[in-house]
Amino acid sequence: MHIAVIGAGVVGATTAQALSLRGHKVTVIERLGQAGLETSRANAGQRSYGSVYPWASPAMIKKALPWLMQRDGPLKMHIPPSLATLRFLVATWRYAMTPGLFDANKRAMLRLGAYSRECFQSLEENLELDFDGDRGGLIExxxxxxxxxxxxxxxxxxxxxxxxxxxxxxxxxYECEPGLARSGPLKGALQVTEDGTGDCHRFTQGIAKACEAEGVRFLYETEVTGVVREQGRLCALTLAANASGAPRESLAADAFVLCAGTDSNEFASHFRLRVPSYPVKGYSLTAPLIDPERAPRSTLVDDLYKVAATRLGTRMRVTGFVELAGYNRQIPERRLATLRKAIDSRFPGAADLKSAEAWTGFRPMTPDGPPIIGAGRERNLYLNTGHGTFGWTFSAAAAQLTAQLIDGEKTAVPLKPFSPQRFD
Ligand SMILES: Cc1cc2nc3c(=O)[nH]c(=O)nc-3n(C[C@H](O)[C@H](O)[C@H](O)COP(=O)(O)OP(=O)(O)OC[C@H]3O[C@@H](n4cnc5c(N)ncnc54)[C@H](O)[C@@H]3O)c2cc1C
Structure with a gap:
């Protein structure tokens, strides 16, 4: 079968790899110049298989207001909120208040995480990937x-x-993480011992390279602008070369997989679907290490500033904030100041913050929290998107599940909690 994958983030690249390994002919269309340049670019680097949770949480609803009021608080919102933000918040509140849903979704996401750990292990064993990956556990x-x-x-x-x-x-x-400063408040911690780390961007590029070696075609700087139907059946995508905006051509395929991250929302209408995801903004700083002994060994979530600090080889990355401000790519200095303060309080002297690289990205968040993995309304359309805070973590599993679904197999994990139809 010839399968077209829309988007070459970590989710699209791993999907292409899983499909190609099964003998399908695969074409990936990516509007940017390389794989992994959008949300998969500089995330927190956590493969947090056992530390996943749904966005719509009753506890988060209670804490939201105090968090919004705190100067260094983790939750930020543009005032006045846009209509899209309000719609997303109302939907989030409705899911959070649905009895039993948070618990059921959390279990479903933990099952997906456990499967992803297996899938990553097999990818790492079978491909020579260099992405500063480690399996040192995650500490909260x-x-x-x-x-x-x-x-x-x-x-x-x-x-x-x-x-x-x-x-x-x-x-x-302190024994697990000897670099952690003893001066900060600490009552204890939870270590999820089989969680891991890694540079998602380098991983995505490594997977794309492996795909190309297997014959997968990547059309970079090419935007999917629409779809073509013949006798009601989806048969091709219309494309535009990004730089020139011209000339348009179309790409015929037997099946289509939407992996367009935060853009899936807008693009879904071409597929007569609703993907009610919202771009939840976050920030990261990546700095070269000065003193590796004082840096994290693996990855930590610090409840004090609600940030994640992760070791990526000779660098460390600190990530934080959940900001509801639409697609605004500005990086205000005050956000970076909070990230620097967080590193200084827990890992002082570990990294050269002056030469740190700042980044902002948008989590493709569904209003309930689980990703969207499943078949669309049309017989040859599939979705693998809406991965929110955990797209790097879930990518390996979601790719396999999508491939199993396309090949008509029983999926390794039940897909009902991830169904695109749950928003109908
Ligand atoms: C601050 C922050 C920290 C995070 N930390 C973690 C973490 O520690 N662990 C974790 O698991 N996850 C984390 N995430 C989430 C994770 O980064 C995302 O879930 C994941 O990168 C989503 O991957 P994706 O492939 O779906 O989307 P993307 O990486 O955004 O890829 C989608 C691609 O589709 C392309 N595209 C879109 N529309 C079109 C079109 N019409 N035509 C052609 N191409 C198109 C885009 O250019 C893009 O390259 C974090 C996110 C943020 C913002």
């Missing part, structure tokens, strides 16, 4: 008693689901 810090109680509840669920983890007291936390 608790700087207050309330936060520690939250981690204990998380540990109980991980235990029930058979996901490897350990609760750590402060001394054990």
């Amino acid at each position: 810090l608790a700087s207050s008693e309330e936060s520690l109680q939250g981690l204990q509840a998380k540990a109980a669920l991980l235990h029930e689901m058979g996901i490897a983890h350990q609760l750590l007291d402060p001394e054990e936390t």
Whole structure:
């Protein structure tokens, strides 16, 4: 079968790889000049298989207002909010308040995470990928008693689901992460021992290269602008060369997979679908290490500033903020100041923050939280998008599941919680 994949982020690239390995002819269309330049560019680098959770959470709804009021708080919103922001917030509130939904979605996402860990392992074993990847576990810090109680509840669920983890007291936390400053508040931590790290951008480029070696065709600087139907059947995509805006051509294929990240929302109408995802903005700083001994060994989530700090080879990356401001690519200095403050408080002297690279990106967030993986309304259309905060983590599993679905196999993980039709 000839399959067209729209988008060469981490999700599109891994999907192309899974399909090509099964013997399909694959063409990937990407409007930018290389793979992985949009949201997959400089995310927190966590492969947090056992630390995933839905966006629409009753606890988050309670904390949202105090967080919005804090100067260094993790949640930001453009005032006045746009209509799109308000719609997204109302939908989020509705999902968060649906009894039992958060719990069911969290379990579904943890099952997807566990499968993704297996899929990543097989990718790493079979391909020579150089992406500063590691499997040193993920540590969530608790700087207050309330936060520690939250981690204990998380540990109980991980235990029930058979996901490897350990609760750590402060001394054990410092043993796992010797660079962590002893001056900061610390009541304990939860370590999800089989979680991992890695540079998502380098991984995506590595996968794209491996795909090309297997015969996958990448059309870069080419935008998918519409679809062609013959007798009601989806049969081709219309394309435009990005730089010149001309000339248009079309690409015929037997099946189509939408992996366009935050743009899937807008593009979905061509497929007579609704993808109600919203671009949730975040920021990162990536700095070369000065003193590796004082840097994180793996990756940590710090509840104090709500940031993630991750070791990526000879660099460290700190990431934070959940900002509802539409597609605004500005990087205000005050956001970066908070990220620098967070590093200085937990890992002082570890990295050269003066030469840090700043980045902003948009999480393609669904209003409930689970990604969208499944068949569209038309027989030859598939979606693998809406991965929100966890697209790097889920990419390997989501690619395999999409390929299983296209080949008419029973999927390794039930897809109902991820169905595109749940928004109808
Ligand atoms: C601050 C921040 C931190 C994060 N941290 C983590 C983390 O630690 N772990 C984790 O798992 N996830 C994390 N994420 C989320 C993760 O980065 C995303 O979920 C993931 O990158 C989404 O991948 P994608 O391939 O769906 O989208 P993208 O990487 O955005 O790729 C979509 C591609 O589609 C292309 N495209 C769109 N429309 C068209 C069109 N019409 N024609 C042609 N091409 C098109 C775009 O150019 C783009 O390259 C984070 C995100 C942010 C913002």
